[in-house]
Amino acid sequence: MSEPNPHEFRNALGQFATGVTIVTTIDANGMPVGVTASSFNSVSLDPPLVLWSLAKTAHSMPAYQNSGGFNVHVLASHQSDLSNQFARSSDDKFEGVDWSPCAQGFPLLTEYAALFRCKTHFQYEGGDHIIFVGEVIDYQSHDLPVLVFHGGRYADARQKARPAEPQEPGIDLNSGQFSDDFLLYLLSRAHFQTSYPTRKACRAIGMSEPEYFCLSLLAMSGSLSESEIVNRLEHTGHHPDAEIFARLLRKGWVKPDGNNIHISDSGRETFIKLLAHSKALEEQLLKHFTDDELAGASAFLKKLIDITGSDIPELW
Numbered sequence: 178m179s180e181p182n183p184h185e186f187r188n189a190l191g192q193f194a195t196g197v198t199i200v201t202t203i204d205a206n207g208m209p210v211g212v213t214a215s216s217f218n219s220v221s222l223d224p225p226l227v228l229w230s231l232a233k234t235a236h237s238m239p240a241y242q243n244s245g246g247f248n249v250h251v252l253a254s255h256q257s258d259l260s261n262q263f264a265r266s267s268d269d270k271f272e273g274v275d276w277s278p279c280a281q282g283f284p285l286l287t288e289y290a291a292l293f294r295c296k297t298h299f300q301y302e303g304g305d306h307i308i309f310v311g312e313v314i315d316y317q318s319h320d321l322p323v324l325v326f327h328g329g330r331y332a333d334a335r336q337k338a339r340p341a342e343p344q345e346p347g348i349d350l351n352s353g354q355f356s357d358d359f360l361l362y363l364l365s366r367a368h369f370q371t372s373y374p375t376r377k378a379c380r381a382i383g384m385s386e387p388e389y390f391c392l393s394l395l396a397m398s399g400s401l402s403e404s405e406i407v408n409r410l411e412h413t414g415h416h417p418d419a420e421i422f423a424r425l426l427r428k429g430w431v432k433p434d435g436n437n438i439h440i441s442d443s444g445r446e447t448f449i450k451l452l453a454h455s456k457a458l459e460e461q462l463l464k465h466f467t468d469d470e471l472a473g474a475s476a477f478l479k480k481l482i483d484i485t486g487s488d489i490p491e492l493w
């Protein structure tokens with residue numbers, strides 16, 4: 178073959194979709210070192226060996242050649258910013274990154290889809306790169322969608338659908354049995370499971386569910402009369418009565434406002450804490466989904482809310 182055109186050669190290589198890893202070790206002064214590498218691959222199951230390659234021009238080359246080992250972190254889909262951070266030469270790539278040293282002192286990142294802790298087994302010359310072969314001494318994996326690198330860009334992996342299997346009907350009206358394919362069952366189960374931690378947080382501060390619903394409505398809508406609140410919460414299954422309103426007043430979470438009631442400063446503060454709690458939960462949950470899955474789920478739910486919401490008063 179004649180000399181490859183570097184641009185075309187790079188493009189052709191880019192057609193091989195890979196995962197993305199951050200490989201870490203320490204330098205001669207014991208300082209943490211890390212690089213983004215998509216050249217990672219498996220080599221052997223027995224003995225357990227993996228490889229990756231590093232450009233000879235990399236500043237961190239001496240550290241990998243001399244430290245005796247490295248930790249390979251396979252990145253999850255939500256970690257593309259971290260990948261960029263470790264792909265830039267910088268004195269402090271670890272700034273703002275959660276990590277701790279492993280037994281050998283090499284940095285262990287807190288988040289990853291999979292981790293391979295390796296002892297350096299071989300180092301080979303590979304043109305303008307050095308190929309490191311590591312013997313895996315420990316590994317971990319988490320059930321997270323992984324980050325993919327293809328054609329010079331980040332991507333998400335989407336698994337192909339399995340060949341269709343004969344479907345059980347979602348619901349049997351004769352026996353009253355229903356399976357996991359009954360969509361309304363899935364929706365309500367997802368709702369109960371995802372709202373459970375927030376309901377527990379409410380209970381821990383002595384707030385009942387109807388009180389929580391009233392507060393969230395008042396936080397969004399300003400001042401409302403009791404009958405407006407009852408009307409707007411009708412479809413949620415909560416019917417706050419005089420006792421609930423009296424309790425909200427007693428706890429100082431709402432204030433009278435003429436014939437209406439209004440959320441108080443302490444009510445808003447309490448509500449914001451609960452909201453922050455839900456937001457933190459959401460952030461953890463979203464890590465389990467790819468951008469495509471989230472966009473699809475969001476479009477589906479908005480459409481469903483639209484279709485079923487025509488005779489329901491605007492909640493907020």
Ligand SMILES: Cc1cc2nc3c(=O)[nH]c(=O)nc-3n(C[C@H](O)[C@H](O)[C@H](O)COP(=O)(O)O)c2cc1C
Nearest residue numbers: 212213214215216230231232235236237264265266
């Ligand atoms: C997705 C991605 C994959 C990369 N894979 C490799 C790789 O396998 N080997 C390599 O030498 N550089 C790779 N790089 C580039 C290095 O991460 C980058 O040159 C890094 O800054 C080298 O670190 P250092 O010079 O600070 O040691 C990759 C960069 C990106 C964004």
